[in-house]
Amino acid sequence: MTQKSFHDQHVTQLSPKTEPTPNTQRESLAAEVRKLSFWYGETQALKEITLSIAYRKVTALIGPSGCGKSTLLRSFNRMHDLYAGNRYSGEICLFPENHNLIDLDPFMVRLRIGMVFQKPNPFPKSIFENVAAGLRIQGVQNKKLLSDRVEQALRDAALWEEVKDRLSQSAYGLSGGQQQRLCIARALAPQPEILLLDEPTSALDPIATAKVEDLITEIRHRFTVIIVTHNMQQAARISDFTAYMHLGKLIEFAPTGELFTTPQETLTRDYITGRFG
Amino acid sequence: MRASESFLRRRALWGSFAGGCLLIAAASSVFVTLGIVYVLVTESMGFFAQIALLDFLTDTQWTPVFENAHFGVMTLVSATVTVAGIALAVSIPAGLALAIYLSEYARREVRETVKPCLELLEGVPTVVYGYFTLLFFTPLLQTFIPGLEGFNMLGPGMVMGIMILPYTASVSEDAMRAVPSGLREAGYALGYSRFRVAMRVVVPAAFSGITAAFILGMSRAVGETMVVAIAAGQNPNFSFNPTEGAATITAYIVQMAMGDLPHDSIAYQSVFAAGIVLFVITLTFNLIGFFLRRRFKEVY
Ligand SMILES: Nc1ncnc2c1ncn2[C@@H]1O[C@H](COP(=O)(O)OP(=O)(O)OP(=O)(O)O)[C@@H](O)[C@H]1O
Ligand SMILES: [Mg+2]
Numbered sequence A: 001m002t003q004k005s006f007h008d009q010h011v012t013q014l015s016p017k018t019e020p021t022p023n024t025q026r027e028s029l030a031a032e033v034r035k036l037s038f039w040y041g042e043t044q045a046l047k048e049i050t051l052s053i054a055y056r057k058v059t060a061l062i063g064p065s066g067c068g069k070s071t072l073l074r075s076f077n078r079m080h081d082l083y084a085g086n087r088y089s090g091e092i093c094l095f096p097e098n099h100n101l102i103d104l105d106p107f108m109v110r111l112r113i114g115m116v117f118q119k120p121n122p123f124p125k126s127i128f129e130n131v132a133a134g135l136r137i138q139g140v141q142n143k144k145l146l147s148d149r150v151e152q153a154l155r156d157a158a159l160w161e162e163v164k165d166r167l168s169q170s171a172y173g174l175s176g177g178q179q180q181r182l183c184i185a186r187a188l189a190p191q192p193e194i195l196l197l198d199e200p201t202s203a204l205d206p207i208a209t210a211k212v213e214d215l216i217t218e219i220r221h222r223f224t225v226i227i228v229t230h231n232m233q234q235a236a237r238i239s240d241f242t243a244y245m246h247l248g249k250l251i252e253f254a255p256t257g258e259l260f261t262t263p264q265e266t267l268t269r270d271y272i273t274g275r276f277g
Numbered sequence B: 001m002r003a004s005e006s007f008l009r010r011r012a013l014w015g016s017f018a019g020g021c022l023l024i025a026a027a028s029s030v031f032v033t034l035g036i037v038y039v040l041v042t043e044s045m046g047f048f049a050q051i052a053l054l055d056f057l058t059d060t061q062w063t064p065v066f067e068n069a070h071f072g073v074m075t076l077v078s079a080t081v082t083v084a085g086i087a088l089a090v091s092i093p094a095g096l097a098l099a100i101y102l103s104e105y106a107r108r109e110v111r112e113t114v115k116p117c118l119e120l121l122e123g124v125p126t127v128v129y130g131y132f133t134l135l136f137f138t139p140l141l142q143t144f145i146p147g148l149e150g151f152n153m154l155g156p157g158m159v160m161g162i163m164i165l166p167y168t169a170s171v172s173e174d175a176m177r178a179v180p181s182g183l184r185e186a187g188y189a190l191g192y193s194r195f196r197v198a199m200r201v202v203v204p205a206a207f208s209g210i211t212a213a214f215i216l217g218m219s220r221a222v223g224e225t226m227v228v229a230i231a232a233g234q235n236p237n238f239s240f241n242p243t244e245g246a247a248t249i250t251a252y253i254v255q256m257a258m259g260d261l262p263h264d265s266i267a268y269q270s271v272f273a274a275g276i277v278l279f280v281i282t283l284t285f286n287l288i289g290f291f292l293r294r295r296f297k298e299v300y
Helices: A002-014 A023-028 A069-076 A106-112 A127-137 A143-156 A176-188 A206-219 A232-238 A256-261 A266-272 B002-050 B053-058 B074-105 B108-123 B126-144 B154-163 B165-177 B181-189 B194-205 B207-223 B226-231 B249-258 B266-295
Strands: A029-040 A043-054 A058-062 A086-094 A113-116 A194-198 A224-228 A241-246 A249-255
Touching: A029 A069, A043 A069, A043 A224, A043 A241, A058 A069, A058 A232, A069 A086, A069 A113, A069 A194, A069 A224, A106 A113, A113 A176, A127 A143, A127 A176, A143 A176, A143 A206, A176 A194, A176 A206, A176 B181, A206 A224, A206 A232, A232 A256, A241 A256, A241 A266, A249 A256, A249 A266, A256 A266, B002 B266, B074 B108, B074 B154, B074 B165, B074 B194, B074 B207, B074 B249, B074 B266, B108 B165, B126 B154, B126 B226, B154 B165, B154 B207, B154 B226, B165 B207, B181 B194, B194 B207, B207 B266, B226 B249, B249 B266
Parallel strands: A043 A249, A058 A224, A058 A241, A113 A194, A194 A224
Antiparallel strands: A029 A043, A029 A086, A241 A249
C-alpha cells in the first residue's frame, strides 16, 4: 500500500515523459540491470548481467572469489568511474523513473545510492560529523533537523545507545564493529534509494556480525539493500533474493529460499553444497 | 634438529648484530645533536658572562663590532621571523594547492613529470636563488612596489617560499597519496565532488604529514643563509617591515665567519649566542609540529 503511493507520487513528479514500464514491475522493483557488461581496461569482468532488484527487499550477491560481485555492486553507484580505463555497456535502470544510471552524472547517482565497504572507513572526524557528512552535502543545514536525522541513522544502525554520549569524539575511538555500523549509519542518513553493502561483515567478529545482520533485518522494510557476501548462511538468513555469479556471469537468480533448497543450475548446487573448487 | 638449532643460533646472532648496528646509527644522531648543543653552550658561556641575558633579549640594536657594542638579538630575530613568515605565506597556499592538484587531480603522466621537476628545485644551489633574487626578482618587485629597498626582506622571503616547495608541496603530496583509497571512496560514495573529497577527506586525513611538511619547510626557511645574506642585506635592523633590508641570524653568522675575528673576542662569541637562538627557534617549530601531529594523529 505505502509502496504504491510512494511510487505513484514519484512517477507523476519525476518522469512524465519516460516510457512507462508495466505496472507490476514498477511497484515491485527498485532497479533493473539489463545486459550489463563491464571492462577493467581490456579485461571483461561482467558479462551481460540481467537482474532485477526488488523494491525494499534484500538482494544478496554470492559466488566464488573473483566472480565479479564487487564489480557489479560498484556499478550501481558508478564507483568505477573514479578510475581511468573502465567501461560499461548495457543498462542499470532506476525505478520509478526508468533512467539508465550509466548515462546519468555519477555524482548525482551517488547522492541517491549509498554504499558501505568491506573495511570500515570512517572519516577522521567526530562520530556526529561522520553521520552528518552525507546530509550536509544534500543541503541539510538546520541544526535540529541534522541532529534528528543523525540520531535516526544511528538508531537504524543499532549504534545510538553506544555512542549517544560521545557524539563529538573521534570516530577512530570506536571498535571495528562499531566503526562499521557508523559507516552504515553514514550511508543510511541521506535515506538512499538503494544501499550497497560489499561484504560488510567480513572484517568483523561473530558478535559484531550478528549485530550488523540484525540491523539489516530491521531496516529491510524501509530500504532497498544489495549485499555482497561470502557467507552463504548470511545470505540465507538476511536476504529475500539471491543471485549466484560465476566468472562474470549471472548463473542463477531466485528467491533466497528457493535458490538454497532447489538450485536449478549445477554450478549453483556445487557452490552452495561446498563442492566448488 | 641440529640444523634448525644452528639456524636459530645464527638467526639470533644476526638479530643482535643488526640490532646493534641500528642502535649505533640511532645513537650517533643523538650524539651529534648533543655535541652541537655542547659546543653552542660552552662557546657562548663567555658571551653571557659579559652580556646580561635580559639585554640580549630586549635590546633592539645589534652592533657587535662597534666601540659601544650592543647585543640585542631580537634585531636579528625580527628579520629571521619576517623572512620565514613571508616564505610560509607564499609556500602554504602554493604548496597545498600544488599538492592537492598533483595528488587528487593530475593524471599519472602529469604527476610523474611535475614531481621530479619540483624536486629538482631542491638541487638548485641556494647562492643561485640569492643572486636571482638580488638581480632579477627584487628589481621586478620594485616596479610594483616603489618604496622597496635594494636589499629587502620581501623578495628573499618570496623566493624562499618557492625554494621550500620541494618540502612543502612534495612532502604534503606524499602524505595525501598515502591516504587509503577506501577513505576517498567513502567520500565519493556520499556524492562528494573531487574538490570536496580533497578538502574534507584527504587533507584532514593527511594532516599530520602536511604539518610535518610545513614544519620542515619552516625549519629550512629559518636556517636558510645564502638567499638572505645576498638579497636581504647584512645590516642588523630591528624591523618587521618587509620592504626594508635586514640581517637575519644566519646572515650575521656567515658574515662573522667570513671575517677573521680573534677567537676570544666578544664578537666571535656572539656568533654562538646567536646560534643558540636559531637552534631554539628551530626546536620550537619542531616541537609545535610534534604536538600538532600528536593532536591530529591519523589512524587509518
Ligand atoms: N581494478 C581492477 N583492474 C583489473 N581487474 C580487476 C580490478 N578489480 C577487479 N578485477 C578483476 O575483475 C574480476 C572480478 O573482481 P571482483 O572484485 O568484482 O570479484 P569479487 O566477486 O568481488 O571477488 P571477492 O569475493 O574476492 O571480493 C576479477 O577477476 C578481478 O581480478
Ligand atoms: Mg569483492
